[in-house]
Amino acid sequence: MLGWLVRGLRGGRVTTGYPARPELAPAGFQGRVEVLDATGADRLLETVCPTGAIAVDADARVRLDRGRCILCGACVRVEPERFAFAARYETASRRRSALVSGAAGDDVEPLRRSLAERVRALRRSVHIRHVDAGSDGAEEWEIQALFNPYYDVQRLGLFFTPSPRHADVLLVTGGVTEPMRAPLERAWRVMPEPKAVVAVGTDACSGGLAGGGPHTLGGVDALLPVDVYVPGSPPAPIAILHGLLLAVGVLAEDAA
Amino acid sequence: MTTEPAPNLSRDRPDWLPPEFPGVLEPAPRGEVRLMIAGSAFSAGARILHAAGARFVTIFAARRPERWVIAVFALRGHLVVVRAPAPEDSVALHGSLGAWWPAARWPERALAEHRGVVPTDLDVSRPPLTAPDPDRVDGRVRGPDVFAIPYGPIRSGVFEAIQFLIETGGEDVPRLQTRPFFKHRGMADRFLGLVPDQAVHVAERVAGIAGVAYATAFSQAVERALGVEPPARAQRWRAVVAEVERLANHLDVVAKEAETTALFVGQARFQILKENVLRLQAALTGSRFGRGMVVPGGVRRDGGVDLGALLRAVDSFERELRRDRRLFLGTASMTDRLIGAGHLERALVEEYGAVGPLARGSGLSTDARHERPYGDYRRLGLEVMTASAGDAMARIEVRFGEMSESLRILRQAIDHLRRRDGELAVELPPRGTGAAFGWAEAPQGELVVWVELEDGVVGNVHLADPSLRNWALFDHAFPKDVLTDFAFIEHSFGLTPAGADG
Numbered sequence: 001m002l003g004w005l006v007r008g009l010r011g012g013r014v015t016t017g018y019p020a021r022p023e024l025a026p027a028g029f030q031g032r033v034e035v036l037d038a039t040g041a042d043r044l045l046e047t048v049c050p051t052g053a054i055a056v057d058a059d060a061r062v063r064l065d066r067g068r069c070i071l072c073g074a075c076v077r078v079e080p081e082r083f084a085f086a087a088r089y090e091t092a093s094r095r096r097s098a099l100v101s102g103a104a105g106d107d108v109e110p111l112r113r114s115l116a117e118r119v120r121a122l123r124r125s126v127h128i129r130h131v132d133a134g135s136d137g138a139e140e141w142e143i144q145a146l147f148n149p150y151y152d153v154q155r156l157g158l159f160f161t162p163s164p165r166h167a168d169v170l171l172v173t174g175g176v177t178e179p180m181r182a183p184l185e186r187a188w189r190v191m192p193e194p195k196a197v198v199a200v201g202t203d204a205c206s207g208g209l210a211g212g213g214p215h216t217l218g219g220v221d222a223l224l225p226v227d228v229y230v231p232g233s234p235p236a237p238i239a240i241l242h243g244l245l246l247a248v249g250v251l252a253e254d255a256a
Numbered sequence: 257m258t259t260e261p262a263p264n265l266s267r268d269r270p271d272w273l274p275p276e277f278p279g280v281l282e283p284a285p286r287g288e289v290r291l292m293i294a295g296s297a298f299s300a301g302a303r304i305l306h307a308a309g310a311r312f313v314t315i316f317a318a319r320r321p322e323r324w325v326i327a328v329f330a331l332r333g334h335l336v337v338v339r340a341p342a343p344e345d346s347v348a349l350h351g352s353l354g355a356w357w358p359a360a361r362w363p364e365r366a367l368a369e370h371r372g373v374v375p376t377d378l379d380v381s382r383p384p385l386t387a388p389d390p391d392r393v394d395g396r397v398r399g400p401d402v403f404a405i406p407y408g409p410i411r412s413g414v415f416e417a418i419q420f421l422i423e424t425g426g427e428d429v430p431r432l433q434t435r436p437f438f439k440h441r442g443m444a445d446r447f448l449g450l451v452p453d454q455a456v457h458v459a460e461r462v463a464g465i466a467g468v469a470y471a472t473a474f475s476q477a478v479e480r481a482l483g484v485e486p487p488a489r490a491q492r493w494r495a496v497v498a499e500v501e502r503l504a505n506h507l508d509v510v511a512k513e514a515e516t517t518a519l520f521v522g523q524a525r526f527q528i529l530k531e532n533v534l535r536l537q538a539a540l541t542g543s544r545f546g547r548g549m550v551v552p553g554g555v556r557r558d559g560g561v562d563l564g565a566l567l568r569a570v571d572s573f574e575r576e577l578r579r580d581r582r583l584f585l586g587t588a589s590m591t592d593r594l595i596g597a598g599h600l601e602r603a604l605v606e607e608y609g610a611v612g613p614l615a616r617g618s619g620l621s622t623d624a625r626h627e628r629p630y631g632d633y634r635r636l637g638l639e640v641m642t643a644s645a646g647d648a649m650a651r652i653e654v655r656f657g658e659m660s661e662s663l664r665i666l667r668q669a670i671d672h673l674r675r676r677d678g679e680l681a682v683e684l685p686p687r688g689t690g691a692a693f694g695w696a697e698a699p700q701g702e703l704v705v706w707v708e709l710e711d712g713v714v715g716n717v718h719l720a721d722p723s724l725r726n727w728a729l730f731d732h733a734f735p736k737d738v739l740t741d742f743a744f745i746e747h748s749f750g751l752t753p754a755g756a757d758g
Contacts, residue, residue: 003583008521014528026535028560030542050454072457073548073556085542131410132417134439137754138464138545141508143414145534148527162412179388179438180417183410209458215442234464236544 015152016238019112019245023089023238030071031088031236035101037081038062048074051202051209066091067099067205070233092230092243094250096221099205099231125157126248129167129191133184134174134216138234139201143171145237158244165190169247170197171240175207175216176223188224196227196247200240205229272332274308277301279338285480285692287628288335295340298327299351302360305329305336311622312359312609313704314720317342317371320691320708325373327353327360328693328704328720333627335693335704342373352378359609362728363720386437386757390419397423397430409438418753420730422739429734429742436727436756443758447707447717452478452552452684455714459705460547462719463755465508468494468501469698470705471550474717476630477694477707478552482685486631489678490554495632495669497537497546498696499662504533505699506613506655509750510584513652516743517590525580529573536569554681563674567667574663581656594649598733598745601646605729612701613658614726614749617651619644624697636665648748655750687712698722700751719758723751 016023025031041062046054053068054075062082064075075083090112093099130143146153147160161167164187176184188197199220202208207218220226227250230243269281270289278301279291293301306312310329318324318339329336352375354361365385368374383392395404408419417438423431443462447455452475459474460467472494479486486494511526534544539561541549549555559566584590600610605618615622623640625633641657643650691708701722708716726749733745 001587003586004519004521004525007525007579007583011525011528026539028542029538030548050450050457070457070461071543071547072454074454130414132415132439134441135416135754136461136464136467137416137752138467140414140416141465142544145527145531148531149524150528150531160414164410174417174439175441177439177441179390179440180409183390183417187410203461209446209461210441210443213442213445215440233461233547234545 014149015155016150018238018241022112025087025089025236025238027087029087029236030073030085031239032066032086032091032231033064033069033071033073033076034084034086035062035064035082036084038102041082045075045079048078050074051206062101064101065099065206066101066231067096067229068202068208069231070202070208089236089238090242091232091235091239092228092246094228094246096205096226096229099229125159126169126244126251127159127161127167128169128171128244129161129164129187130171130173131180131184131187132173133180133204133220134177134210135201135203136210136234139173139204142234142237142240143173143200146241151237151241153241153244156245164188165192167191168195168251169244170195170224171200171244172197172204172220172224173200175203175211175218176220177216181217181223185223194251196250197224198228198230198243198247199226200230200243201235202231202233205231208233270332270334273336274304277304284337288337288693290337290339292339295325295342296350298325298338298340299353301338302327302329302353302357305331305338306357310336311606312353312357312363313702313725314718315353315360315363315367316706316718316720317367317373318691318706318708318718319716320710325367326706330622330627330702335628335695337693350376352376354378358607358728359725362724386440388419388435388437390438393421395421395423399425401425402430408435416753422742424739427738429737429739432731432734434727434730436724436753438757439753440757444717444719447714450714451712452709452714455717456551457547460545462758463698463700463721463723463752464545465505465752466501466698466700466703466755468497468546468550469696469703470719471547472498472631473694473696473703473705474707475550475552475694476696477692477705478684478709480692480694481690481707481709482688483690484553484682484684486554487679487682488632489558489673489676490680491631492669492673493555493559493680494550495636496559496666496673497541497549499665499669500533500537500540501546502662502699503659504530504537505750506659507533509655509747510652512747513594513648513744514584514590516747517593519587519590522580522584522587522590526584529577529580532573536573540566551681553684554679556681558680559673563670567670570663570666570670577659585656591649593741593744594652594748595645595647597648597737597741598748599645599647599735599737600729600733602644604732605646608725608729610701610726610729611722612698612726613651613654614701614729616640616642616654618646622702624695624702627702628695630695632669636668638665648744651748651750691716698755700755701726721755721758723753723755724757726751727756
């Protein structure tokens with residue numbers, strides 16, 4: 001046991017300062033796709049995307065729906081002067097429509113500062129219940145990573161709870177398969193008010209590549225009112241944490 | 257199965273194939289032996305292979321060039337592929353294999369429920385396997401104070417959806433039923449109509465934590481069907497990202513075991529190592545799960561880091577791992593919970609056709625990288641790690657051994673990458689047609705993927721996932737164990753429900 005003590009102390013502190021301090025994604029990290037130039041696009045561009053996230057309107061303007069994007073990069077390879085990967089973690093939004101490029105997006109820096117305020121202002125701890133409604137399993141790893149020493153969300157007063165009856169936030173992964181529909185709905189129903197639902201991952205936001213068939217509902221918002229969308233396939237731990245902090249804001253507003 | 261253009265087709269009947277096997281030999285790519293038999297001889301043929309010591313791999317319906325039912329077995333380092341004509345959707349297979357071969361039970365029922373291919377003597381009145389009702393509690397054990405716990409599909413903690421029906425008197429577990437079928441997304445159908453370059457992204461998302469293995473198996477199936485060989489540099493990069501994925505998965509298992517014992521520093525240490533590995537994967541590929549790297553024809557990028565820095569990262573990782581491993585294996589409160597827990601007899605493991613660290617922990621020396629070496633493993637070689645005890649401890653020891661072997665492979669592959677430059681991918685022939693198997697050793701075990709291509713798009717896919725083949729054994733993993741051993745035994749299996757039911 002002494003060996004572990006020494007080992008633990010020698011490792012030093014590795015925990016991120018987020019959200020009090022920014023956490024930048026490393027260069028080359030494919031966090032989301034940016035539209036560099038929206039004009040003069042060909043309708044054929046729509047067929048490049050395997051999940052139909054790209055739309056070209058009558059004025060030849062491109063719109064990219066990040067709620068559908070799985071970050072495969074097909075568009076970046078076809079038109080590198082129009083699309084590019086951005087090394088960015090914070091991708092979540094409270095409105096589904098804000099995930100579409102060109103929509104009034106959230107400026108990350110002021111938002112991060114207000115999230116940091118919000119965490120400081122937390123008078124009570126927030127309890128989170130996770131439900132897998134048909135993910136590919138990667139989202140669970142990224143949520144579990146929030147407990148590791150790098151992210152350690154308990155320092156922010158965020159706790160995971162076994163019972164939905166004690167939960168303030170429902171964290172849902174997957175596009176909702178038929179056998180998970182009733183258990184998910186039941187978990188949501190027994191949660192006390194105020195409550196917030198966070199859809200984690202592109203599958204939960206829109207069905208993703210796993211949607212489009214008869215076996216899933218094609219997104220959590222087909223069943224439950226979603227308060228925060230965290231796109232990504234899968235979203236990185238900081239992206240999920242960002243979404244959780246947005247959800248804390250939903251709770252604060254509802255309680256007021 | 258006409259595979260045009262035909263790569264290295266072999267037409268000789270191998271001498272190890274039982275002479276009484278009724279099938280007619282057909283040309284097949286390297287590593288496969290293909291035989292055609294009548295539907296009426298299907299079950300009898302399977303019995304001959306069973307007697308010869310074959311391992312059941314999977315059974316499914318193929319479409320190209322016409323409808324077939326195909327059963328796949330592993331024997332003497334080859335895939336033995338037995339096909340029988342199935343001219344209609346609802347054709348009756350002559351005799352259920354699952355009735356006498358446990359390994360075939362789940363795949364056969366999945367085939368019946370998803371594709372309507374029903375063996376003549378399969379009991380179809382039973383509740384469906386692949387569309388489970390979470391409220392169905394069919395307890396059978398009778399006795400004072402015996403109760404049934406439906407554990408899942410929503411469980412305490414952050415876990416994938418799965419349900420265990422545990423019948424217990426509080427301590428021993430006389431009966432357990434595993435139901436890993438809450439996540440069926442119909443992934444095999446999501447491939448259809450896509451070009452291989454897009455379809456590989458579906459493969460990556462069947463079981464996200466084994467996405468590299470899935471992309472590799474799928475890509476190799478496409479390449480074998482079209483007679484294409486990816487460049488050497490691409491094969492090396494595939495081995496690198498595959499071994500990084502294996503490290504992350506094995507570390508995840510060890511961290512979860514430490515968490516279950518409340519060995520907090522150990523848990524934190526292995527979580528840190530796992531996070532470092534995921535960050536390394538992100539630096540190499542742009543994705544923490546290596547997505548978008550492996551594609552049919554090769555790889556998409558030449559790593560994202562300086563190879564010298566990569567080698568140094570491997571060295572420093574190994575130093576850290578060695579220290580944590582020594583502490584882990586020297587902590588009696590940890591190992592006491594693993595030794596003897598979840599014991600699986602070798603004969604049982606064989607009968608269930610289990611693969612991966614689970615099978616190797618019960619003394620079976622099975623590893624797709626060794627049995628049918630693919631890609632860079634043909635050159636890199638592999639020491640297959642086994643342990644004979646068959647308990648949770650043995651499975652952890654196998655994983656620790658494999659991590660060391662992964663690091664050796666990483667060093668060797670990186671060294672080759674440094675010394676020689678080369679192409680990253682070859683073009684696939686446009687509008688190609690063909691059908692073949694591809695395989696890879698996922699962190700959970702052998703993964704086999706069948707792909708049919710028609711005019712350059714995917715016409716049919718079948719996925720034989722290691723988690724599905726291993727999970728049926730969980731029902732038998734409590735011979736002398738008590739309910740409180742549950743989490744230890746489950747983590748030692750290290751499986752993923754998403755893969756078990758894509």
